[in-house]
Amino acid sequence: MNARWFSLSRWLGIVGKEFIQLKRDRLTFGMIVGIPVIQLVLFGFAINSDPKHLPTAALIADRSEFSRSILAGLRNSDYFAFIGEAADEQQADRMLAEGKAQFVVSIPADFSQRLVRGERPALLLEADATDPAATGNAIAAVNQLAQTVLAHDLTGPLAALAATPGAFEVRIHPRYNPEAVTQYNIVPGLMGVILTMTMVMMTGLAITRERERGTMENLLATPATALEVMTGKIVPYVVIGLLQITIVLTLAWLLFTVPMQGNLLTLYLAVLLFIAANLTLGLTFSSLAQNQLQAVQMTFFFFLPSILLSGFMFPFRGMPNWAQVVGEVLPLTHFLRIVRGVLLKGNGWSEVFPDAWPIALFMLAVSAVGLRFWRSTLD
Amino acid sequence: MNQGVAGSDVVIDVRGLNKHFGSNHAVKDLALTVRRGEIFGFLGPNGSGKTTSIRMLCGLLTPDSGEGTCLGLDIVRDTREIKRQVGYMTQRFSFWEDLTIRENLRFVARMYGLNDSAGRVESALDHLGLKQSADKLAGALSGGWKQRLALAACLLHEPQLLLLDEPTAGVDPKARRDFWDELHALAARGITVLVSTHYMDEAERCHKLGYILDGRLLAQGTAKEIVASQSLVTWAVTGDDLSALADRLRKLSTVEQVAAFGSTLHVTGADAARLDADLAPLKAEQGGHWQRIDPGLEDVFIHLMRAAGAEETTAAAA
Secondary structure, three states: OOOOOOOHHHHHHHHHHHHHHHHHOHHHHHHHHHHHHHHHHHHHHHOOOOOOOEEEEEEEOOOOHHHHHHHHHHHHOOOEEEEEEOOOHHHHHHHHHOOOOOEEEEEOOOHHHHHHOOOOOEEEEEEEOOOHHHHHHHHHHHHHHHHHOOOOOOOHHHHHHHOOOOOOEEEEEEEOOOOOOHHHHHHHHHHHHHHHHHHHHHHHHHHHHHHHHOHHHHHHHOOOOHHHHHHHHHHHHHHHHHHHHHHHHHHHHHHHOOOOOOOHHHHHHHHHHHHHHHHHHHHHHHHHOOOHHHHHHHHHHHHHHHHHHOOOOOOHHHOOHHHHHHHHHOHHHHHHHHHHHHHHHOOOHHHHHHHHHHHHHHHHHHHHHHHHHHHHHHO | OOHHHHHHHEEEEEEEEEEEEOOEEEEEEEEEEEEOOOEEEEEOOOOOOHHHHHHHHOOOOOOOEEEEEEOOEEOOOOHHHHHHHEEEEOOOOOOOOOOEHHHHHHHHHHHOOOOOHHHHHHHHHHHHOOOOOOOOEHHHOOHHHHHHHHHHHHHOOOOOEEEEEOOOOOOOHHHHHHHHHHHHHHHHOOOEEEEEEOOHHHHHOOOEEEEEEOOEEEEEEOHHHHHHHHOOEEEEEEOOOHHHHHHHHHOOOOOOEEEEEOOEEEEEEOOHHHHHHHHHHHHHHHOOEEEEEOOOHHHHHHHHHHHHHHHHHHHHHO
16 A cells, blocks of 8 residues: 555554553543443343342231231242231232332232132232333232232132133232333433433542642642632532432423422432432542543442432342342432432332432442542642 | 851751652752852753652652751641742643633632632732633633643742742743733832743843752852853854864764854853963864854753763762
8 A cells, every 4th residue: 555645564553552552541541341241241131121039028917828928928939028018008008118028919808708608809009110021020920920829729619710700800909100101210320321421420530630730739839728619619510419319300290290299398308418429420420530530430420320229210129139239239220219309209218218328338438438539639 | 147047047958858759860969059049040951850859849758867847847847837838830830721711819828818808809809901801711721821830829828938840841932922021010129039941141130040950959159150150251253154163073072062043153162271272273273253252051051951960870880
């Protein structure tokens, strides 16, 4: 080829230089390798759109052969994992509200009596349907199960009952989001995702920007203390975060008519806690990052698992144990539960608390790391 | 002289300052005394420890060891008070380019908690001659104006001591001249200035100089004292075919430096008698005009650098 237009050795020089620079930029290199690995592992192993072993509470008013068979049948379907019996309806409600149980199976008092009489009694299956994707398959399985589960018990004189349409009826009661509107689940989730993205990245950038431009030195040469600088730089982003949440809430209400069952004050307090946790992480990133690009890269490293493992994109209970453990660490996971709980279930502080303290704990752990590295960057 | 009176006149007084960055010993046993109203020039090659030293003086870095005072305040314990009373100008322009000139000055005024900050900012703008363009972004200023803005910002809180880290790098000669006139005006008002620079003409405008190399302060005093302390000999040669002569001179062991200044060659050595002996045959052969002149500061600094380099090689060999 004409060396004037294209010299192979010149071109190889450029390629070579690019690789040398890539090799030196360890964080970018890490992203090149890390992102496909993370995505593959998460999508390949962790993400399961057919969640099984969903925690189920039983509310049994009629202890009979039939009840036992039905519960055993549910368990054998692999969709339901019984976590215990609820003493009464209040307790069952609470288990659903706190998210401890995804389902409550209720067997009414006169169930076996009416079944034997051929009156097709109803078995009540209450579902926490905030995330329609998490419950859909399990509900479908129950309907099928109703046809077959009692085949062994209905022998002799009762054999006729086994014929279609089945000896009993399954009444599904999808709570909190009865029409299975996807937006009801996604829109509150978006609040958390938006906050995670902007809060972590913006604080990360705000401080690395000062360092990159050399203005940090100037700031520190004035009598301003590190505490004043840090907090002074964070507060504007708290305001931005609250503004973002208000925008999302307003739009959610206007465009998607997402219900607001709970107390707005509770919600905003939880939002503040979540913002604080993300800002702390952003600050920690900024004390680790050498420049703005690295701060952005670190944000993505955190953002990716957050969005995939928190239950935002895929049902949390569809993930294998290890992924759930990782998910439990992430503040977004808990924030999603809080927001969905407050908006859709009308949860108050007592139900919010179990998901609030893990966020606070995350914040403490991250700030400990941040403080450790922060000192070394001043001196 | 009475010790007590002299003591009150000392603005910077530090001893035995050391600073390490990892395995890099950036500043070694720095001892420095600067008096009120002095312009003290801090010289030395890049990476020799000038910036680190200045940062330790203004409380931005904590020395690993050593002690001393700045404006009578302890440089380790009283860093907050030092920051309040010292004006520090960073090597790189470090004001906010996305703020206007006025906003930058107002911000700095608030950081120092100045009363009548608005008034001070306006008079600073007047003094700078930037009243008309005060609402322009600082990033839009040229190098010389950025430097003037930085100086004005450093002076807002009326510091008694100015620490300037290579303030004139990348600034044109006229702006440099004006800048130094301003420094002398400040010094005349009793403000002490410590300024680092690479320019020899600026070094000549300082009252006192310090030369730092590899973290060690090698010489301190007036320009005259420093030149005299090294007792160098310099010959100025004019004539034909100087580049061939320069090559021959460089081969002589007694010749330390050969530098061409236009049509003149400066030949410098440390040992006058032996240098004369070595030069004699060349003088006879070459002809031209040979004249003994006073060595310049630059010759002395290069001599110090070479001496330190030679020491290091012997130390490494041993």
